[in-house]
Amino acid sequence: MKHLLKMLDxxxxxxxxxxxxxxxxxxxxxxxxxxxxxxxxxxxxxxQKASTRTRVSFETGMVxxxxxxxxxxxxxxxxxxxxxxxxxxxxxxxYLDGIxxxxxxxQEVEDLAKYGSIPIINGLTDFCHxxxxxxxxxxxxxxxxxxxxxxxxxIGDGNNMANSLIVGGLKVGMKVSIACPDAYxxxxxxxxxxxxxxxxxxxNSPITAAAGADVIFTDVWAxxxxxxxxxxxxxxxxxxxxxxxxxxxxxxxxxxxxxxPAHRGEEITAEVFEAHAKEIFDEAENRxxxxxxVMVKVMG
Ligand code: CP
Ligand code: NVA
Numbered sequence: 001m002k003h004l005l006k007m008l009d010x011x012x013x014x015x016x017x018x019x020x021x022x023x024x025x026x027x028x029x030x031x032x033x034x035x036x037x038x039x040x041x042x043x044x045x046x047x048q049k050a051s052t053r054t055r056v057s058f059e060t061g062m063v064x065x066x067x068x069x070x071x072x073x074x075x076x077x078x079x080x081x082x083x084x085x086x087x088x089x090x091x092x093x094x095y096l097d098g099i100x101x102x103x104x105x106x107q108e109v110e111d112l113a114k115y116g117s118i119p120i121i122n123g124l125t126d127f128c129h130x131x132x133x134x135x136x137x138x139x140x141x142x143x144x145x146x147x148x149x150x151x152x153x154x155i156g157d158g159n160n161m162a163n164s165l166i167v168g169g170l171k172v173g174m175k176v177s178i179a180c181p182d183a184y185x186x187x188x189x190x191x192x193x194x195x196x197x198x199x200x201x202x203x204n205s206p207i208t209a210a211a212g213a214d215v216i217f218t219d220v221w222a223x224x225x226x227x228x229x230x231x232x233x234x235x236x237x238x239x240x241x242x243x244x245x246x247x248x249x250x251x252x253x254x255x256x257x258x259x260x261p262a263h264r265g266e267e268i269t270a271e272v273f274e275a276h277a278k279e280i281f282d283e284a285e286n287r288x289x290x291x292x293x294v295m296v297k298v299m300g
Contacts, residue, residue, distance in 0.1 A: 001297050003113045003120045006106070006128045007167040008193060015137065015171055022138050022286070022293035029064065029289070036066030037296045041097040043067060045123070048074040048103040049224045053260065054123045054131065057288040058100050058295075065292055067299075070096070074103075089116035098299040104225055119298035121291075126160060126225065127187060131294065132259045133164040135286040137172055140215055142286075143255055143279065151175040153213035153250070155206050156240045156267050157233075158186035161219040161259055166190050170197045177201045179209035181236050206239065206246055213250040217257045218242045218267040234266070242268040255279050 001014055010018075028035050043062050047055065055071065062069035074080040079088050085108050092099060093116040101109055101120065106127035113120040122130055137147075144150060152169040154162050158180045167190060169176040176199060178186065185191065185202070194200035203209050210216060221237040222230040247254060256268075256276035264270040273280065 003298060004130055004294050005109055005113055005120065005122050007130050007133055007164045007171065008189070010130075010171065012171050012173075015134070015168065018134055018290065018293045018297060019138050019141060021296060022134070022289040023142075025292045025296075026286070026289040035064070037300045038062065038065040038067035038097075041067040041299055042070060042095070043295065043299070044070045044072050044092055044096040044099045046072045046074060046077065046079070046099060046101040046103070047123075048080075048101075049124065051102055051123070053284055053287050054100075054102060057291055058123065061288050061292040061295065065295060067097075067295075085111045086115040088112070089114075093117040098295065121294055121298065124160060126223070128164045129160045129259065130164055130168075131287065131291050132161065133168040134294065135283060135290040136165065136217070136257055136259070137168055138286045138290050139257065139279065139283040140174075140255065142282070144214065147172045147174050150214040151177065151212055151251075152215050152217065153209050154178045154180075154217045154219075155209065155242055155246070156180060156184075156218045156237060157221055157223070158184050159219060159223050161217070162186045163190045165217055166194050166200065170194060170199055175199045175201075177203070177209040177213070179203050179206040179240065181240070184236065206241070207249050210246050210249040213254055215255040215257060216242055216247070216250060217259075219259055220261070220263055221266055237267070240267065242272050244269070244271065247272060257283050260284055 059069040089112045098119040100123045102123040104126050106125045109122045152174045163186050166176050221233045258280050
């Protein structure tokens, strides 16, 4: 595995390998067993959007692996003033051992990988959020033991989270159902993969999608960069909420996951959020372990 650009690029074996390594790194950290796999290596972290979890988990994760993380805000880089990504990629490849980037266009991440000569990790684009979904899969396996026979459900915007969850869920063998408004469906490439793969359903009805689910995901109605559409989206997503009525349609032991940040009263009720807080914050913790696994695989 050279880069982590999107879930579509990973084989099932690569995903399971990453999850196994993440479990091992989590175990070692809990037992104070050092794991300096990236001693002397430097990771550049380019952020063109805000972040709490991604920034802090990559930064501390790199330190725990013996490496050095460099926070690079696009406000300070020449990339923010229009220096082409092709040039940025070739320059940074001379200094760093890897780059994590959070940005808008997926093409920018693909171009960094194409023009640079070091590993590139996607820390979220408008198209996908593979690091988050690896942590999500890790959490599901931790709680359920395996993916065998499980149904994953996603309610809401067909955004970066939906795109990555559909691909990741299907690749590890879960059934995946999604409920979203017609105007907010997932990316066509993802839908093409899902239709070809089988085990996938898409509907307008949250209750139908949630029937018999073992894990329910949701995400914000307006993602970063879509703040101007917030009011229009509140109308479009009315009813696409994870609440007690929805959970009553799911399996009794159904987990609830949210990548965070969450908007209580919009995509999820405060009651459901708090009732499932342990699972949700375990999911947030697992960002650290899953990303350390990614860094070790691509930079080790
Ligand atoms: N889930 C997630 O990526 O969170 P941040 O935006 O805080 O990094
Ligand atoms: N869909 C959200 C995820 C945040 C982690 C966004 O892109 O803002």
